[in-house]
Amino acid sequence: MHDITSHPTMDMTVSPTVQSVPPHVQSFQNVLKHMIAAGENVSDLIFSPGRPPQVELSGDLEGVHIAGLEKLLPHHIRAFADIMLAGNEQGLEAFEKKGSADISYGVPGLCRFRVNIFKQRGSHAIVMRVIPSSPPNWRELDLPEAVMNSAELKNGLVLVTGPTGSGKSTTLAAIIALINATKKYHIVTIEDPIEFIHDHNLSTIHQRELHSDTPDFALALRAALRQAPKVILVGEMRDKETIEVALEAAETGHLVLSTLHTIDAAKTIDRIIGVFPKSEEAVIRTRLSQSFRRIISQRLMPKIGGGRIAAIEILVSNSRTREYIEKGEKEGRSITDAMNDGALDGMQTFDKVLERYIRQGLVTKETGLAYASNATNLALSISDLDQALPKAEPQRSPASASNGNVLIEGFER
Numbered sequence: 001m002h003d004i005t006s007h008p009t010m011d012m013t014v015s016p017t018v019q020s021v022p023p024h025v026q027s028f029q030n031v032l033k034h035m036i037a038a039g040e041n042v043s044d045l046i047f048s049p050g051r052p053p054q055v056e057l058s059g060d061l062e063g064v065h066i067a068g069l070e071k072l073l074p075h076h077i078r079a080f081a082d083i084m085l086a087g088n089e090q091g092l093e094a095f096e097k098k099g100s101a102d103i104s105y106g107v108p109g110l111c112r113f114r115v116n117i118f119k120q121r122g123s124h125a126i127v128m129r130v131i132p133s134s135p136p137n138w139r140e141l142d143l144p145e146a147v148m149n150s151a152e153l154k155n156g157l158v159l160v161t162g163p164t165g166s167g168k169s170t171t172l173a174a175i176i177a178l179i180n181a182t183k184k185y186h187i188v189t190i191e192d193p194i195e196f197i198h199d200h201n202l203s204t205i206h207q208r209e210l211h212s213d214t215p216d217f218a219l220a221l222r223a224a225l226r227q228a229p230k231v232i233l234v235g236e237m238r239d240k241e242t243i244e245v246a247l248e249a250a251e252t253g254h255l256v257l258s259t260l261h262t263i264d265a266a267k268t269i270d271r272i273i274g275v276f277p278k279s280e281e282a283v284i285r286t287r288l289s290q291s292f293r294r295i296i297s298q299r300l301m302p303k304i305g306g307g308r309i310a311a312i313e314i315l316v317s318n319s320r321t322r323e324y325i326e327k328g329e330k331e332g333r334s335i336t337d338a339m340n341d342g343a344l345d346g347m348q349t350f351d352k353v354l355e356r357y358i359r360q361g362l363v364t365k366e367t368g369l370a371y372a373s374n375a376t377n378l379a380l381s382i383s384d385l386d387q388a389l390p391k392a393e394p395q396r397s398p399a400s401a402s403n404g405n406v407l408i409e410g411f412e413r
Helices: 023-036 074-085 089-098 145-152 168-182 217-224 240-251 265-275 278-291 319-327 335-340 350-359 365-371 375-381
Strands: 042-047 054-057 060-063 100-107 111-120 123-131 156-161 186-191 204-209 231-234 255-260 292-302 308-316
Touching: 023 042, 023 074, 023 100, 042 074, 074 089, 074 100, 074 111, 074 123, 089 100, 089 111, 145 168, 145 292, 145 308, 156 168, 156 240, 156 265, 156 278, 168 186, 168 231, 168 255, 168 292, 186 217, 217 231, 217 240, 231 240, 240 255, 240 265, 240 278, 255 265, 265 278, 265 292, 265 308, 265 335, 278 292, 278 319, 292 365, 308 335, 308 350, 319 335, 350 365, 350 375, 365 375
Parallel strands: 156 255, 156 292, 186 204, 186 231, 231 255
Antiparallel strands: 042 054, 042 123, 054 060, 100 111, 111 123, 292 308
């Protein structure tokens, strides 16, 4: 392994509490601390050959100056990877066999990271997602009441969907934290890897990590049914077997929380139904319509003044939405129609949220239209606005300076 302690700024003074950490590990952790300090809302750290260490600030990559690492070389990144993979047999095996590995890594007194190490063009690259040291508070995230009311549900399926980096894990962690603070429940989480660490509060929480604690989601989910939990969190419903067991758990009196990489509520329903054979569609529609409680979809977008803001679409179970899922959508009876008419139940669509953000001056018209589900309809809805709306995103501060406050802090997790 390359001795990364040869770099000048990696020899920073280390607290006496971490003197037992090997020097090369201390040096790497100092690099991470320097990068985290580059801004108030760093969401990702990226190590790529030929580039300086980079951080993602509010959606944009910014280089971070570290003497000796102005231009990362392949052996630098290999050394960082070796440090994080040391002693992680599952991670090492996955990396050698598949060319990439998902692991977790923590720095005492700083934070934890969800890490992906992968091969590219014959060398290594690393992306590290920043995970705060404590679970998020839903009030600080400014989450809608209909999202946080999920903590009051006794059973059923709650799905949080969206693209990578849209804040799904953060929203689920906030719901779990609220349950933990208000309910005397047994909670089991199955994650890949474990992100937010939840301490026992009123609830008792057991967190299982894929590969180190269990080989796959479906097996762990089946085991959870015999572990007497009230609440089960499944990091992601990746395949037919996991979806089937999650439905079974929701039908047998458990509250099941999970995620899908789908762009909105309607596409989430299509995705779940599409996983099963056509011959089973009617049965799956009926099961899903009866077991789902919330489908929460998220999109992050640039906010006027810097930072990012989350738009959240919410589908809630009621007689109308259950009927549309069970019998399918038709002209004049779509999931979107039901959400537009369901404000009293806490439902909302992306486009209605985006219209509100534009009118409140939180996002530009151009940004809103770019993230809309139906840009034509949104344009018609805001056609009464004059041309004085902001059209250009402001310049962001460099990584070495303060990034300012964001409306929804921490949603990049």
